[in-house]
Amino acid sequence: METLKRWERTMERWEHALADRVLHREPVELLDALRRECDAHAVVCSHTRVVVPNAYEVELPARVYEKAVRRGGRVDQELTDNLARHGESRDYEWAGPLTVRVTISDDLPNGRYRVTSSATPNVRAGAFAGHGEPVP
Numbered sequence: 261m262e263t264l265k266r267w268e269r270t271m272e273r274w275e276h277a278l279a280d281r282v283l284h285r286e287p288v289e290l291l292d293a294l295r296r297e298c299d300a301h302a303v304v305c306s307h308t309r310v311v312v313p314n315a316y317e318v319e320l321p322a323r324v325y326e327k328a329v330r331r332g333g334r335v336d337q338e339l340t341d342n343l344a345r346h347g348e349s350r351d352y353e354w355a356g357p358l359t360v361r362v363t364i365s366d367d368l369p370n371g372r373y374r375v376t377s378s379a380t381p382n383v384r385a386g387a388f389a390g391h392g393e394p395v396p
Contacts, residue, residue, distance in 0.1 A: 290318060293375045294339060294360065295346050301377055302352065312347060313377035314354040319365035320373050328362070336362045355379035 328335040340360040
């Protein structure tokens with residue numbers, strides 16, 4: 261069992277190192293925040309079924325948002341893919357289609373980012389009610 265735990269920690273470190281190289285430090289923290297949000301709102305329906313929210317909104321300050329857009333990648337898609345892998349590793353069932361929307365916000369409490377989630381059975385990234393503009 262200890263070997264399995266060490267292997268899991270090693271895989272997580274590799275994943276963080278890769279994400280850190282690709283997305284720099286701030287988005288790695290975002291990945292952790294998304295995972296925590298997902299885990300914190302998991303609802304155990306039975307011993308084989310755990311349902312988690314499927315619609316996530318990540319609010320970023322304008323400067324961080326602009327840096328993410330300048331790098332050229334689709335940050336929202338990268339975050340969605342990573343969260344999907346996390347859910348798959350935990351055998352989570354999404355409440356609907358998984359979507360992560362990245363927006364700009366000027367009123368963040370910690371000045372870094374804010375992550376919120378909801379269970380929305382039919383959702384598109386553009387259908388969120390929130391602040392800022394989605395990543396183009």
